[in-house]
Amino acid sequence: MTAPSTSPASSRGGRWIEHWDPEDATFWQETGEKVARRNLWFSVLSEHIGFSIWTLWSVMVLFMGPEYGLTPADKFFLVAIATLVGAIVRVPYTFAVARFGGRNWTIISASALLVPTIAAYMVMEPGTSYSTFMICAVLAGVGGGNFASSMTNINTFFPLRKKGWALGLNAGGGNIGVPVVQLVGLAVIGASGGPRLLLGIYIPFILISAVCAAVFMNNISSVKNDTGAAVEAVKDGHTWIMSFLYIGTFGSFIGYSFAFGLVLQTQFGRTPLQAASITFIGPLLGSLIRPVGGWLADRFGGAKITLWNFAAMMVATGAIVAASMEKSLPLFSVAFIALFVLTGLGNGSTYKMIPGIFQTKAVAMGLTGEEAASYGRRLSGASMGLIGAVGALGGLGINLAFRQSFLSAGTGTGAFVAFLAFYAVCFAVTWAVYLRRPAGTRAQATATTEAKPQLSYAEV
Template sequence: MTAPSTAPAPSSRGGRWIEHWDPEDETFWNATGEKVARRNLFFSVLSEHIGFSIWTLWSVLVLFMGPEYGLTPADKFLLTSMVTLVGAVVRVPYTFAVAIFGGRNWTIVSASLLLIPTIAAFAVMKPGTSFDTFLWIGLLAGIGGGNFASSMTNINAFFPLRKKGWALGLNAGGGNIGVAAIQLVALAVIGASGGPRLLLGIYIPLIVVAAVLAALFMDNIANVKNDTGAALDASKDAHTWIMSFLYIGTFGSFIGYSFAFGQVLTNQFGRTPLQATYLTFMGPLLGSLIRPVGGWLADKYGGAKITLYNYVAMAAASAVLVVASMQKSLPLFVVAFVVLFSLTGIGNGSTFKMIPGIFQTKALAKGLEGDEAVKYGRRLSGASMGLIGAVGALGGVGINLAFRQSFLSYGSGTGAFVAFLAYYAVCFAVTWAVYLRRPATRTQATAAAEAKPQLSYAEV
């Protein structure tokens, strides 16, 4: 029996802790819940958006770092790969921080922490600074990658099952656009003949604003608890790691290309930072905006089918990039790269859509029904998403290291694109073999995974 649902959500502990929160109660949701949830969503997106911008800050800063900085293309790719690595790793503790500190409180802390790498970069961003110094400061910027995990965990608690897809999709897309946003701001700065410190000076006050607004307008939910048992169970399930492998191909590609696109244009095609920035923002922007489309297509046609066909398209786009790279055709290269970015967005949506269906199917295979099956599926899919998101981000490390080795070995990114094409082909094979192949001995669990694609949890 829930508390009276017509009463406003009562708060205590300083007025920012909500003791009673029952979004599944439609009367409660319509009376007070939706307004509170939407307010928290808005300011959570703002903080996560800036977190993504700071995480990918060095994808832009390296474009400002000309010959006077004494860094080789390999140095720059190593730098951005290490930033990506930290962003992936910190997603795991950030996932659990919401339940420990409260969603509002952790949003304030995680936003404020972004000041450290931004102010540090402002202090050292000048010729003569050693590569090791840049590397350490870049590692600090990786904490911005964790904001995604804590923001998704927090918003997941605010919305009812029937609304989670929309809310989490908006949260994820709004954060991802932070990649394109910082590149657009950099374009304006470069166009105005400004330097990297001007770019950093713009973001320092924005970080402060995000932290202050979170303090003023967000809430903590008292009954959000960490379920370490669910995380352990999810880590033991093979599907968690299969989906992590597939998510490396989609989100790993998205974040890796976000860091690398500008560097490839400057190093391989001789574009100036201004010319490169005119082009680089388009890919992350389209990849972010189209992510909900991938979820929608997965709703309609099945997550595994869309993921499968999407990997075919990603492999084809990679093949075109190989040709464009060998022919040194900048127009073809840019078009194919932007298409590839868009496909990563579709794949992000379709792969995340598969996760709840897989664990709901496992619940049915165990003989669970109704609310018990939903509860089991939500528990494991929620836990697995944190792990999958962290492992998937590691793909960005591989992308940048592959480009680094390709430029060292061949002087271009061609070798890297061949490797990416091969990876997408393997992802295609895994998706088909595990989730779409229909042998006579196929188990009930596998059969139901795509027979029931339209589960309402986490439609991102």
Template sequence: MTAPSTAPASPGRGGRWIQQWDPEDETFWKETGEKVAKRNLLFSVLSEHIGFSIWTLWSVLVLFMGPEYGLTPADKFLLTSMVTLVGAVVRVPYTFAVAIFGGRNWTIISASLLLIPTIAAFTVMKPGTSFNTFLLIGLLAGIGGGNFASSMTNINAFFPLRKKGWALGLNAGGGNIGVPVIQLAALAIIGAGGGPRVLLGIYIPLIVVAAVLAALCMDNIENVKNDTGAAKDAAKDGHTWIMAFLYVGTFGSFIGYSFAFGQVLQNQFGRTPLEAAYVTFIGPLLGSLIRPVGGALADKYGGAKITLYNYVGMGVATAVLIAASMQKSLGLFTVAFVVLFVLSGLGNGSTYKMIPGIFQTKAVAKGLEGEAAAAYGRRLSGASMGLIGAVGALGGVGINLAFRQSFLSYGSGTGAFVAFLAFYAACFVVTWAVYLRRSAAKDTATAATEAKPQLNYAEV
């Protein structure tokens, strides 16, 4: 088995290009592929980590923005909603950018682009700046949300199907940790009496480091190409939209709560910025760390089963939050919110593992085998990930808008939590009906008729 070549793939294409890549070949994987894939995973995680930090920057900055900034709670929820919205929308073009520029090359570009919102925020972050200016700069920070989509698409190409749950979970979890890390940095700075510009000044050189390391240590894969037919096929496939719906419940919850947690503590329980900062990082941190566990559990037991039980847990945690909110119990509220974060992270890992498994299952049902089945699965799962990631992130927009309306209408977040509980119940029903109940019926039919392979999603 030849090692992958990193010579330029064709004249005029700069950078490190791998011309041969077949991770499903076990000999290739053991001799060469695994080492290369893990190296690219490491530096992909670093860049995505910084991207998440910049995307969720305004969840931290609003804690610094006291009465002298002249912003109402509704203004702040609107600001974080719009940042989340941009992060969701740019995930679609970021997904296709990997094939156009190469995974390594786009990582360099996307990391470097983070300098724009960071330097802009450093420039305007002071009392007297208009809300519209803050809103515009916040929208720029949304590009950090796109790094997730390009990173996941890139890493999906490097690993074999049997390792995707672990690899994608680790990649996403390492990126998600950017949320609590920037919140921890803000806690340290607030505690030391520093201002928001100190925080921004720390991240500017870190962005440069991430871009430089991507240039030095990552690779492009030549055979990763944009397939407009695959994109159309993925968009037409009902499973893309079903998984997008389920991902709204997991990742949409994670990112939405990451933006909103500190503001809820301030507005509903009267916490100071420092008091809020002491606890806001805990949920995102644990939710990020647990994501690879969700992927690994999905590899072992099936993503559909883990996702189903996870939604039960999210529903219970939300019910406790409603009770704690009505009773004004800060301790119970905080614990339940942290548990909800953990479950959202676990579900992030299990749902993303389901995506390649679903399309691989469809390939087998079509009668494909071996590399043909793997190629079909990679083609559609890679194309669907950008759409699923984008729609999932829109859940964060919905959460912040729901909190905004709940505080405007009721003066607390209780109304929003009731809506979230209903949504998690819907996610449970969809997961069971599409990926567990129906697959069981298919298995029975197959056993009875000994027909050709049938669709069975129970193990995806």
């Protein structure tokens, strides 16, 4: 069995693996698994720090007191613009792995995190113009793209039977970057440190992740961008339906991660230390619970778990609305943390739906065996990058909704009412598209064997 070669490819330099066949059990056992796991751990490190830098401004705004001259609306717009950029760059980051190589792009994307971190370090003080802070928030958005390239890269290293575990670990390890930066911020605030101390802590870790990628990771020469699959995925309605549902789950997770501490400060008058001591709990639990959502989807069907998860999100949001109106901080905090947990469950269940949807389509097209599996892999892989990018835009919507709600009413209640209505629409879409029994199904059960089968997604 040929071992993976890390010698340069004939036309490109760097640590390129010429032969990679993880589906071959002997290859995987003898050489592949060790290489794949090594790349996974250092991919997680880079993506983790990327998430931390992306959500950095959710902590920065807690440091920005009255001396900065910013209104709550100004702060919400700062975190919203970082969310927007992070969502947009996910699309090119998805294709960068095949263009530059997974190792090479991890070095580039990790090193790029120095730009927003050093820029913020230089200007983070009262008297700096709002436009300068806006530029820094825009730069921080590049951290959001690391998720897309990291998931694309790790997907190529593992066999189909191991992808769920590997991608779940990769995604969860990245997502935990959100509560970690908030915990570090809490420690800095508790130690009476300033925002520059927080930024200074991250600069060496960014350098370490880039160096580790250079030393320990690999490129796979056989990875190519499948533009045909990408075009087909864009044309497929299910790509956009799942993007809409992912706005409700991941968009909520990342949007609330940015906004939670600021809402506690603005609506309930919490100090930076008080807000930071609560803010990290929701993102931490939401990150840790994501694999459970995938496991439940494996067992009961992703569409069913997603449906009832949206119902539970509606209940939690209703409790938040009541707490907001009654000005009950304990109920508000508990319900908000519960909503975070549900967004994490939904992240896992919605992502698990995607391969099943395209596999079902392949079978309905008359494909069987490996041909059907290959079609499902191509289309699901191509659609995931776009779904992840569109879903992240939900974070922008959440922060803009909070901004408008505080501008018009001085409270976030109106925004939460809008979120509740959106989750109700997500519930209805999930049921109508993926769980509603197709017309004629009962008749089909007794029809002749020649009858054309109905396409059903109830088990995805």
